[in-house]
Amino acid sequence: MTTFAELPAGFADKVLSAQSTFRSVMDAMARPGSVQRIAALSGTPDPMMRGTAAIALTLFDHDTPVWLDVRMSETSHVAKWLKFHTSTPVIADSSISSFALIGDPKNLPALDRFAFGSNEYPDRSTTLILQVESLTEGPAFELRGPGIDGTAILRALLQPHDLFEQLAINVTLFPRGIDVVLVHDDAIVAIPRTTRPSARGG
Amino acid sequence: MTVSENSGKQAQRKAAMAVLAHSEPAEISGRLDAITLPPHENLREPENGLVMVRGRIGGDGAPFNLGEATVSRAAVRLATGEIGFGYTLGRDGAKARMIALCDAMVQSDQFAGLIETKVIAPLRAAMAAKRNRKSAEAAATRVDFYTLVRGEG
Numbered sequence: 001m002t003t004f005a006e007l008p009a010g011f012a013d014k015v016l017s018a019q020s021t022f023r024s025v026m027d028a029m030a031r032p033g034s035v036q037r038i039a040a041l042s043g044t045p046d047p048m049m050r051g052t053a054a055i056a057l058t059l060f061d062h063d064t065p066v067w068l069d070v071r072m073s074e075t076s077h078v079a080k081w082l083k084f085h086t087s088t089p090v091i092a093d094s095s096i097s098s099f100a101l102i103g104d105p106k107n108l109p110a111l112d113r114f115a116f117g118s119n120e121y122p123d124r125s126t127t128l129i130l131q132v133e134s135l136t137e138g139p140a141f142e143l144r145g146p147g148i149d150g151t152a153i154l155r156a157l158l159q160p161h162d163l164f165e166q167l168a169i170n171v172t173l174f175p176r177g178i179d180v181v182l183v184h185d186d187a188i189v190a191i192p193r194t195t196r197p198s199a200r201g202g
Numbered sequence: 203m204t205v206s207e208n209s210g211k212q213a214q215r216k217a218a219m220a221v222l223a224h225s226e227p228a229e230i231s232g233r234l235d236a237i238t239l240p241p242h243e244n245l246r247e248p249e250n251g252l253v254m255v256r257g258r259i260g261g262d263g264a265p266f267n268l269g270e271a272t273v274s275r276a277a278v279r280l281a282t283g284e285i286g287f288g289y290t291l292g293r294d295g296a297k298a299r300m301i302a303l304c305d306a307m308v309q310s311d312q313f314a315g316l317i318e319t320k321v322i323a324p325l326r327a328a329m330a331a332k333r334n335r336k337s338a339e340a341a342a343t344r345v346d347f348y349t350l351v352r353g354e355g
Binding site for chain 1: 243244245246247249279285
């Protein structure tokens with residue numbers, strides 16, 4: 001019998017919720033470092049945050065293989081929920097995934113385990129969706145790059161601590177690279193591959 | 203749950219779906235309004251989509267794609283955990299939701315009897331009556347052809 005009490009609902013209003021979430025993600029990508037809010041409400045399987053769930057319902061479909069980290073795949077709740085609402089294939093090989101959901105960023109695998117895309121198709125890279133502890137407090141980081149007038153300041157409690165040092169590979173790989181979306185509850189910050197983050201002295 | 207119990211439930215759901223999919227939305231909602239519905243939520247909001255309809259000429263030819271048809275689907279969960287699915291031809295999302303709700307109630311031991319007697323059985327009777335009337339109407343216009351045998355002598 002199909003009884004899974006643990007399967008939470010999707011968006012209450014599919015079209016408008018997906019549109020407003022898409023808008024938030026697009027604004028976040030266009031203005032790296034700015035904190036965008038996700039207004040859309042949906043059910044969230046444990047341990048997904050609201051923002052992660054909304055992004056999943058908006059961007060995932062049968063063409064976007066998704067990789068789950070150990071925390072996300074601890075129980076089958078997340079995979080079942082993704083399958084039911086987005087019919088996305090959940091795969092075990094992170095190097096061919098379009099998205100990677102990271103519930104425990106402390107144990108983020110080395111970035112070369114993900115797809116960087118190719119020079120012909122740089123869009124075939126993995127977008128990391130990292131759930132972090134805070135996007136308003138913590139050490140300050142300075143961001144530069146397209147979409148930022150001068151520098152932008154981001155205060156965040158990041159795991160792993162050297163995330164931005166690891167993302168330095170984006171400099172040499174360009175146009176290939178890794179895009180990152182940081183999520184905390186309903187707040188999101190995007191760090192696309194063109195953004196150059198650095199720790200602010202002090 | 204044993205296999206036979208499971209397949210019995212499956213057959214019951216199939217039979218209910220066959221009746222509901224062919225019934226008018228107004229009739230289903232009228233019957234549903236007459237009973238007290240258990241608390242439920244929409245797991246998947248009603249949505250429209252397309253399915254490819256395949257055909258075979260004469261029933262045994264090579265399959266080909268006949269064309270696309272619109273379908274609506276929905277999923278409903280009762281507070282007790284049963285999940286019902288509803289699919290129907292056309293763009294009537296409300297009908298798909300009602301079918302899903304009925305499907306969920308058929309699975310619940312508490313409501314299966316109620317939904318069978320108050321909703322599905324009357325609809326099935328109405329459907330059978332309509333079908334019989336139509337075949338009676340068609341039968342009334344039947345013409346029997348006789349071939350007269352030409353006698354030799």
